[in-house]
Amino acid sequence: MPAIKYSRQRExxxxxxxxxxxxxxxxxVYSSVRDEFPNISLGTVYRNLTLLADRGEISxxxxxxxxxxxxxxxxxxxxxVCTDCGKVIDLDLDSIRSMDVLxxxxxxxxxxxxxxxxxxxxxxxxxxxxxS
Amino acid sequence: MPAIKYSRQRExxxxxxxxxxxxxxxxxVYSSVRDEFPNISLGTVYRNLTLLADRGEISxxxxxxxxxxxxxxxxxxxxxVCTDCGKVIDLDLDSIRSMDVLxxxxxxxxxxxxxxxxxxxxxxxxxxxxxS
DNA sequence: CTTTTTGCAAAACCTTTGCACAACC
DNA sequence: GGTTGTGCAAAGGTTTTGCAAAAAG
Numbered sequence: 001m002p003a004i005k006y007s008r009q010r011e012x013x014x015x016x017x018x019x020x021x022x023x024x025x026x027x028x029v030y031s032s033v034r035d036e037f038p039n040i041s042l043g044t045v046y047r048n049l050t051l052l053a054d055r056g057e058i059s060x061x062x063x064x065x066x067x068x069x070x071x072x073x074x075x076x077x078x079x080x081v082c083t084d085c086g087k088v089i090d091l092d093l094d095s096i097r098s099m100d101v102l103x104x105x106x107x108x109x110x111x112x113x114x115x116x117x118x119x120x121x122x123x124x125x126x127x128x129x130x131x132s
Numbered sequence: 133m134p135a136i137k138y139s140r141q142r143e144x145x146x147x148x149x150x151x152x153x154x155x156x157x158x159x160x161v162y163s164s165v166r167d168e169f170p171n172i173s174l175g176t177v178y179r180n181l182t183l184l185a186d187r188g189e190i191s192x193x194x195x196x197x198x199x200x201x202x203x204x205x206x207x208x209x210x211x212x213v214c215t216d217c218g219k220v221i222d223l224d225l226d227s228i229r230s231m232d233v234l235x236x237x238x239x240x241x242x243x244x245x246x247x248x249x250x251x252x253x254x255x256x257x258x259x260x261x262x263x264s
Numbered sequence: 265c266t267t268t269t270t271g272c273a274a275a276a277c278c279t280t281t282g283c284a285c286a287a288c289c
Numbered sequence: 290g291g292t293t294g295t296g297c298a299a300a301g302g303t304t305t306t307g308c309a310a311a312a313a314g
Binding site: 062063064068080082083089091092093098099102107108109110111112113114115116117118119120121122123124127 | 194195196200212214215221223224225230231234239240241242243244245246247248249250251252253254255256259
């Protein structure tokens with residue numbers, strides 16, 4: 001694997017992600033980092049997000065809504081996706097990692113390495129809006 | 133909602149899916165149904181897959197690998213995705229639906245309707261290949 | 265000076281859509 | 290005959306990539 005050199009753009013992307021808890025898409029990262037680097041290109045944003053995800057510094061969330069989301073919080077936690085507004089919210093369900101008991105197990109000859117789980121439903125904001 | 137009229141193309145798509153257990157993508161469905169309907173268009177395949185999924189006759193799997201996969205087996209079961217070859221395999225883990233206990237619950241004001249879970253790892257075929 | 269990163273633009277993918285015509289009922 | 294479905298082609302949205310120039314070490 002190639003060595004990694006510092007880049008101001010990558011640093012800005014990493015820093016921006018750390019300030020956010022709403023799991024932005026590449027496009028949102030691009031728009032925001034452009035305040036500091038008006039000439040940054042979307043390609044650079046994608047390259048760096050992929051690089052950071054490959055190195056485990058951030059995680060890439062594929063929620064099946066078209067665009068990937070990115071999260072600087074790599075600690076184990078679940079995500080909740082609002083089916084009304086699309087918002088992605090962290091869920092603190094630390095006691096429930098029951099799917100993980102299968103990690104490392106052999107099922108029908110298939111070796112389970114891990115799992116992906118997310119929850120969906122209606123977020124609190126959308127529920128309040130529905131009340132009115 | 134509009135009424136549904138019969139179409140031979142939709143029937144062929146449904147029938148094809150029922151013969152497969154490997155969760156094909158729209159493109160695979162397209163290629164295969166073209167044996168019977170050489171002029172069928174990819175747009176028609178997508179329209180019908182979406183229609184069938186919306187009606188609950190098939191399920192759409194968003195595994196985050198770029199293309200959606202489709203499954204005529206709508207009974208509750210888990211999926212295993214091979215990180216080597218991309219194959220999608222049914223997992224029979226009938227006793228483990230522990231995530232579902234959260235369905236209907238309120239977490240921080242967010243109403244959980246359901247969840248999506250899949251497992252990943254190395255499938256038996258790829259493991260054997262790695263042995264050689 | 266060598267290697268990595270960037271910006272730009274083009275391309276690659278997957279999926280959706282507008283429209284006129286065909287099929288269905 | 291009125292409505293739904295199809296084929297075609299074009300467009301939409303997200304992500305990747307080739308290349309020459311710039312930055313990093």
